[in-house]
Amino acid sequence: MANLEDAAHFLRGADKILILSHRSPDGDTLGCASALSRALIALGKSVMFRCADPVPPKFTYLFEGIEYGEFEPEHIVTVDVADKTLLGSLEPYGDKTDFAIDHHASCRPFAKETWVEGTAGAACELIARLIPALGAEITPKIADCLYTGISTDTGCFRYPNASANTYRIAADLLEHGANAAEINRLMFDTKSRAAVALLKRLYGNMEFHCDGKCAVFCLTSDVIAETGASEDDLDGVSAMVRQVEGVLLGFTLREREGGVWKVSMRATNPADASVVCAKFGGGGHKGAAGCSLTGGLEDVKARVVAACGEAIKALENK
Numbered sequence: 001m002a003n004l005e006d007a008a009h010f011l012r013g014a015d016k017i018l019i020l021s022h023r024s025p026d027g028d029t030l031g032c033a034s035a036l037s038r039a040l041i042a043l044g045k046s047v048m049f050r051c052a053d054p055v056p057p058k059f060t061y062l063f064e065g066i067e068y069g070e071f072e073p074e075h076i077v078t079v080d081v082a083d084k085t086l087l088g089s090l091e092p093y094g095d096k097t098d099f100a101i102d103h104h105a106s107c108r109p110f111a112k113e114t115w116v117e118g119t120a121g122a123a124c125e126l127i128a129r130l131i132p133a134l135g136a137e138i139t140p141k142i143a144d145c146l147y148t149g150i151s152t153d154t155g156c157f158r159y160p161n162a163s164a165n166t167y168r169i170a171a172d173l174l175e176h177g178a179n180a181a182e183i184n185r186l187m188f189d190t191k192s193r194a195a196v197a198l199l200k201r202l203y204g205n206m207e208f209h210c211d212g213k214c215a216v217f218c219l220t221s222d223v224i225a226e227t228g229a230s231e232d233d234l235d236g237v238s239a240m241v242r243q244v245e246g247v248l249l250g251f252t253l254r255e256r257e258g259g260v261w262k263v264s265m266r267a268t269n270p271a272d273a274s275v276v277c278a279k280f281g282g283g284g285h286k287g288a289a290g291c292s293l294t295g296g297l298e299d300v301k302a303r304v305v306a307a308c309g310e311a312i313k314a315l316e317n318k
């Protein structure tokens, strides 16, 4: 397993670098990519960035002013990508990846070298340490990018993955000019009208199972179409299922094409979402995990509820 020094050594000697983010990109993978791009470009290197899905509008500010090159990449780096399948349509790059930088304990290494720290709240924490090790400066713009990743991956520092070290790194970013209050307002205190319409529907049809210890949101294609919600509006919805008192495991079922349902699960301590999702071939963290199932809505829901029920029973029998 590689470490910070290995990553710094590799990048110092590399040029014509392609940085890859995971599909359905979030603030962390994009914060990593934009911050690392800025640092490498400042060091005189040619950098490209690719992601299987478009950058959501709320995150485009991360990439403002970056001048990417067009070239045949010689080195490939992934950021916040725990598994090559998460590269989406860019999965063929997985086997060609030289260096993967990640913070998922469930990471399934695919690159030639992998630096993973499962205790980091965000992959941006690793990049925040990497940039000075490369000999580059944390500019105010880089500080914004890294702060965005840390803040979004820790739910604005509310999740247990926000460690003392997370706060220290964030404090350092503020000293380097990060606009923390404005970033948090944009990320956490701003909702579109479509998002509000979506929430009305979701709360209106919210289901409770297992004596109220399991909650479910059904995000069908119909609901999404009727409310006009964008991907951006769907962001953060998954975290709301466990806001209800007494809920240990909550999940959102998102309809995909061909009868596929994407499950986004959230857990409240001591429940473990990654253990439940692993039963269906998925993974993630203790507090947040995901998996995919195929079938009719009621059938898929019943299977996941049953798995949650077993996990809750196991906790009660402990």
Ligand SMILES: [Mn+2]
Pocket: 028, 029, 080, 103, 121, 122, 123, 153
């Ligand atoms: Mn992350």
